[in-house]
Amino acid sequence: MKIETIAVHSGRAVDAATGAVTPPIHLSTTFEREANGEYPKGYNYTRSSNPNRESLEKCLADLEGGMSAATFSSGSAASMSIFQSLSPGDHIVACDDIYHGTRHLIQLFSTWGITFSFVDMTNLKFFQSELRKETKIVWIETPSNPLLKIIDLKRISEATHQIGATVVCDNTWATPVLQSPFSFGVDLVMHATTKYIGGHSDILGGAVISKKDDVIFQKIREMQKSGGAVPSPFECWLTLRGVQTLPLRIRAQSESAMQVAEFLNSHPKISKVYYPGLKTHPGHSIASEQMKLFGGMISFEVNGGKDEAMKLAANVNLFTRATSLGGPESLIEHRASVEGPDSKTPQSLLRMSIGLEHPDDLIDDLKQALEK
Numbered sequence: 001m002k003i004e005t006i007a008v009h010s011g012r013a014v015d016a017a018t019g020a021v022t023p024p025i026h027l028s029t030t031f032e033r034e035a036n037g038e039y040p041k042g043y044n045y046t047r048s049s050n051p052n053r054e055s056l057e058k059c060l061a062d063l064e065g066g067m068s069a070a071t072f073s074s075g076s077a078a079s080m081s082i083f084q085s086l087s088p089g090d091h092i093v094a095c096d097d098i099y100h101g102t103r104h105l106i107q108l109f110s111t112w113g114i115t116f117s118f119v120d121m122t123n124l125k126f127f128q129s130e131l132r133k134e135t136k137i138v139w140i141e142t143p144s145n146p147l148l149k150i151i152d153l154k155r156i157s158e159a160t161h162q163i164g165a166t167v168v169c170d171n172t173w174a175t176p177v178l179q180s181p182f183s184f185g186v187d188l189v190m191h192a193t194t195k196y197i198g199g200h201s202d203i204l205g206g207a208v209i210s211k212k213d214d215v216i217f218q219k220i221r222e223m224q225k226s227g228g229a230v231p232s233p234f235e236c237w238l239t240l241r242g243v244q245t246l247p248l249r250i251r252a253q254s255e256s257a258m259q260v261a262e263f264l265n266s267h268p269k270i271s272k273v274y275y276p277g278l279k280t281h282p283g284h285s286i287a288s289e290q291m292k293l294f295g296g297m298i299s300f301e302v303n304g305g306k307d308e309a310m311k312l313a314a315n316v317n318l319f320t321r322a323t324s325l326g327g328p329e330s331l332i333e334h335r336a337s338v339e340g341p342d343s344k345t346p347q348s349l350l351r352m353s354i355g356l357e358h359p360d361d362l363i364d365d366l367k368q369a370l371e372k
């Protein structure tokens with residue numbers, strides 16, 4: 001089946017008890033045992049499993065074309081479960097332009113004897129020079145955050161498999177609608193469902209999806225159940241509701257982002273636009289092969305540095321000045337100040353999440369703000 005159909009139907013069924021078309025929310029933390037001690041419906045305690053969480057996990061696994069999914073209380077908790085599957089002495093190679101929260105999390109694991117390297121994965125030679133016999137995880141984010149670097153999923157996966165390590169792709173920005181990492185050789189897909197999958201800026205969640213039910217995924221599942229960083233039944237329900245419109249939303253957002261990127265690219269006050277849909281983007285040809293559309297995120301640099309960037313962000317009316325992404329409302333942020341003092345992000349850079357407004361209105365808003 002096509003992804004639109006999976007998004008609407010997977011993990012859902014008419015409720016057998018009531019005929020309800022929309023699934024009920026099962027808030028109960030505990031489930032009854034039969035007189036013989038068995039749990040005939042398969043549930044016993046919500047940290048271990050819950051009907052709403054199971055529905056969401058089924059849907060996310062189907063969307064990515066994977067075998068199983070484990071959902072978490074945030075994207076970061078999902079990433080953490082992957083790092084917790086490692087042992088002291090293991091080594092992680094991650095892309096240099098990685099979500100700053102994931103970078104920080106990896107650095108925290110050095111206390112547990114995990115070592116790491118951050119490398120520009122757009123260069124295969126640089127990447128291969130960081131691989132060691134201790135390397136267990138290779139962490140890709142493409143498009144990356146916030147510079148929208150495009151990493152070749154197939155070539156990085158092939159090189160990683162030569163040393164027997166596991167390839168993880170944070171697919172939050174592309175979503176399974178635009179990019180299918182498993183089809184390029186990736187082993188695990190991670191999502192912040194907080195973003196496009198939930199899609200309405202009202203839930204925090206994460207997921208790890210596995211191509212196979214292998215040892216590493218079993219460890220992740222064990223961390224989920226025993227560690228307990230699980231999403232609540234209501235958040236699972238809201239996320240599964242959001243998923244139904246994901247294919248339509250991300251396509252509309254990508255089409256609008258393309259128009260906004262072209263507008264910015266031709267504006268004299270903008271020095272640089274980072275959007276893989278632009279032919280001038282260095283990753284454009286790889287993005288064209290591994291993505292269906294180029295997504296709803298754009299970064300750009302304003303002439304005149306931080307002050308001019310801050311001024312532009314102050315003068316927009318329709319965009320909301322806020323972090324995060326993937327909701328119906330367009331957002332703009334000065335990324336370096338969100339990332340903090342060790343950020344390497346240029347001070348003149350603004351990052352935008354293009355929402356579901358009409359692109360003409362977004363362009364008009366940027367136009368008036370740039371004239372001020």
Ligand SMILES: *Cc1c(COP(=O)(O)O)cnc(C)c1O
Pocket residue numbers: 074075076077099101102141145170172173192193194195204205206
């Ligand atoms: C937001 C985000 C995360 C972290 O997700 P949280 O739900 O905020 O913990 C990880 N990766 C990317 C690319 C993100 O945008």
